[in-house]
Amino acid sequence: METLKxxxxxxxxxxxxxxxxxxxxxxxxDGYLVSLLILIYIWMILCCSMNIIYGYTGQLSLAQAAFFxxxxxxxxxxxxxxxxxxxxxxxxxxxxxxxxxxxxxxxxLKLRGPYFILVTLGFSVIISEIIVAWVDLTGxxxxxxxxxxxxxxxxxxxAHLRFDSLLPMYYFTLFFLAITMIFCRRLIGSLVGKTFLxxxxxxxLAESLGINTMSRKLLSFVxxxxxxxxxxxxxxSYNIVISPEIAYFARSMxxxxxxxxxxxxxxxxxxxxxxxxxxxxxxxxxxxSLKTLINGIILLLFLIFVPSGITGGFENVKRKHYxxxxxxxxxxxx
Amino acid sequence: MLEFxxxxxxxxxxxxxxxxxxxxxxxxFGIFNVPNFAQGHLYMVxxxxxxxxxxxxxxxYWLALIMATVALGFIGLLLYxxxxxxxxxxxEVNLFVAAMALLMIIEGAALYFFGTExxxxxxxxxxxxxxxxxxxxxxxxxxxxxxxIFVMTALQLFIKxxxxxxALEATAQQREGAMLCGIKVTRISALAFMIxxxxxxxxxxxxxxxxxxxxxxxxxxxxxxxxxxxxxGMGSIAGAVTGALVLGLMESLASGYISATYRLTFVFGIxxxxxxxxxxxxxxxxxxxx
Numbered sequence: 001m002e003t004l005k006x007x008x009x010x011x012x013x014x015x016x017x018x019x020x021x022x023x024x025x026x027x028x029x030d031g032y033l034v035s036l037l038i039l040i041y042i043w044m045i046l047c048c049s050m051n052i053i054y055g056y057t058g059q060l061s062l063a064q065a066a067f068f069x070x071x072x073x074x075x076x077x078x079x080x081x082x083x084x085x086x087x088x089x090x091x092x093x094x095x096x097x098x099x100x101x102x103x104x105x106x107x108x109l110k111l112r113g114p115y116f117i118l119v120t121l122g123f124s125v126i127i128s129e130i131i132v133a134w135v136d137l138t139g140x141x142x143x144x145x146x147x148x149x150x151x152x153x154x155x156x157x158x159a160h161l162r163f164d165s166l167l168p169m170y171y172f173t174l175f176f177l178a179i180t181m182i183f184c185r186r187l188i189g190s191l192v193g194k195t196f197l198x199x200x201x202x203x204x205l206a207e208s209l210g211i212n213t214m215s216r217k218l219l220s221f222v223x224x225x226x227x228x229x230x231x232x233x234x235x236x237s238y239n240i241v242i243s244p245e246i247a248y249f250a251r252s253m254x255x256x257x258x259x260x261x262x263x264x265x266x267x268x269x270x271x272x273x274x275x276x277x278x279x280x281x282x283x284x285x286x287x288x289s290l291k292t293l294i295n296g297i298i299l300l301l302f303l304i305f306v307p308s309g310i311t312g313g314f315e316n317v318k319r320k321h322y323x324x325x326x327x328x329x330x331x332x333x334x
Numbered sequence: 335m336l337e338f339x340x341x342x343x344x345x346x347x348x349x350x351x352x353x354x355x356x357x358x359x360x361x362x363f364g365i366f367n368v369p370n371f372a373q374g375h376l377y378m379v380x381x382x383x384x385x386x387x388x389x390x391x392x393x394x395y396w397l398a399l400i401m402a403t404v405a406l407g408f409i410g411l412l413l414y415x416x417x418x419x420x421x422x423x424x425x426e427v428n429l430f431v432a433a434m435a436l437l438m439i440i441e442g443a444a445l446y447f448f449g450t451e452x453x454x455x456x457x458x459x460x461x462x463x464x465x466x467x468x469x470x471x472x473x474x475x476x477x478x479x480x481x482x483i484f485v486m487t488a489l490q491l492f493i494k495x496x497x498x499x500x501a502l503e504a505t506a507q508q509r510e511g512a513m514l515c516g517i518k519v520t521r522i523s524a525l526a527f528m529i530x531x532x533x534x535x536x537x538x539x540x541x542x543x544x545x546x547x548x549x550x551x552x553x554x555x556x557x558x559x560x561x562x563x564x565x566x567g568m569g570s571i572a573g574a575v576t577g578a579l580v581l582g583l584m585e586s587l588a589s590g591y592i593s594a595t596y597r598l599t600f601v602f603g604i605x606x607x608x609x610x611x612x613x614x615x616x617x618x619x620x621x622x623x624x
Contacts, residue, residue, distance in 0.1 A: 060427050107610050113426050114369045118560060119609055122602035125557060133595040253434050293442025300435040303428060304420045
């Protein structure tokens with residue numbers, strides 16, 4: 001009985017359940033929902049990148065969509081214009097995104113609060129303007145087409161795992177999502193991750209404790225840029241066509257909404273928030289123009305009433321339950 | 335030379351719009367410490383209100399200007415009471431996110447209620463074009479410049495000459511100190527919101543007849559106005575005015591002589607450089623350090 005209780009209350013169980021559900025989804029969902037899920041997974045990865053820089057390190061960056069766009073465009077250009085293979089192009093695109101994050105991070109992270117937000121916003125606008133205006137390179141507003149799917153992976157049996165159909169692509173994205181989640185878990189569990197949390201709680205105090213806040217923030221920013229770049233590459237190779245809209249900072253704002261609704265600074269936050277805010281309007285067949293409105297209203301309601309998001313609200317309910325139980329024994333003080 | 339004068343005039347009239355937006359931002363930021371990200375969208379709403387007041391209700395342009403300003407001021411009051419007041423004790427970033435949520439709500443609502451197609455705000459006298467030799471200037475641009483001068487003078491007189499204005503300034507300088515002096519800080523904050531959003535309304539109705547109305551028209555001016563506030567120095571109205579005029583001119587000259595496609599890149603480049611080398615801005619107060 002006790003072991004059952006421990007199993008039921010352990011978070012690992014729920015993560016395993018979620019993974020099993022993720023693996024099993026295509027067997028009972030139709031093609032449209034599977035393709036929707038692929039997009040949602042890509043957005044979850046992007047939301048994880050926002051979680052690293054905003055949720056854990058406390059620096060709200062509006063440049064994540066721009067990094068996503070840079071990753072997608074770098075990957076697209078290397079494969080379409082330079083005819084590189086999938087994996088080298090993937091690697092170079094992600095490294096380039098990280099490098100850009102490093103270069104932007106050095107000046108931007110010197111600033112705090114609204115100033116940091118404004119500078120990342122500025123860089124984001126500049127990047128998307130360059131993508132639109134540099135027509136010779138990026139194809140401008142028409143977008144960039146002909147990006148290849150992942151190259152086939154040889155299997156031990158001699159056959160090849162091809163990615164030109166929906167199902168392999170689904171598992172490919174799911175695999176990357178799982179890797180990203182595990183990486184985030186390991187990162188936050190490590191000492192480096194703890195310094196991130198310290199910075200988000202109180203930057204001045206963290207600095208006085210001997211944490212090199214600038215280099216830690218920069219590290220967190222670069223990691224988040226790399227993760228966003230990976231999401232961008234996945235999007236490019238899944239969607240085959242990319243257009244400048246993906247880099248607009250309005251996407252970063254959607255991302256903030258996903259993260260806050262899910263619960264910033266928690267593992268489950270990006271997953272829950274993206275799932276709720278992307279899947280629900282899609283399944284209810286909401287008109288596209290109303291989506292922004294609904295996202296905004298949900299974000300505002302959460303911000304006013306449950307600022308810690310779905311996960312935080314759940315924790316609060318649980319804590320209240322335990323407190324009332326402890327109190328009924330009459331031995332604990334608050 | 336003529337070309338240069340033409341760009342100069344265009345820059346000044348566009349800069350005036352930024353002046354109105356940026357001083358609204360500054361007021362709200364100074365009093366409530368929230369970068370009101372929805373300011374540009376309120377300006378868009380102001381333009382649409384003006385459009386409907388004139389085109390559907392048949393008001394005169396000037397009456398529409400006043401009515402739209404009052405309506406926007408009232409919207410500002412509602413926003414303060416139901417959005418920003420409840421989250422006032424949250425971390426600074428949450429206030430920004432609240433403003434962002436507001437932006438999304440207003441944009442979504444505008445797309446839904448006003449429609450995606452662009453609208454043409456026709457005011458008969460404003461379509462005339464004055465020509466001075468080879469320099470041309472639409473009447474509406476002159477109205478923008480004169481209107482801005484009038485509104486900004488009135489605002490300055492209000493802040494400097496009335497008791498309420500003094501309370502406003504005191505709250506911006508030292509919130510707790512103002513409370514100790516018996517100033518009702520929540521009321522002053524509400525007032526600052528009303529004035530700030532009202533200024534966005536004025537800007538919207540002034541620009542309306544000069545451009546095509548679209549639900550996304552607020553984003554560009556908002557970004558420039560934000561840069562202007564940072565450039566001039568957060569928390570100083572004089573700084574906001576200077577910054578807005580400088581950026582308006584710079585934008586007009588850069589798109590005239592260099593390239594119009596990289597318009598925002600210039601503006602944001604200037605803002606980023608300013609933040610890196612002189613974070614308190616051109617005329618910002620010394621104590622204001624990010």
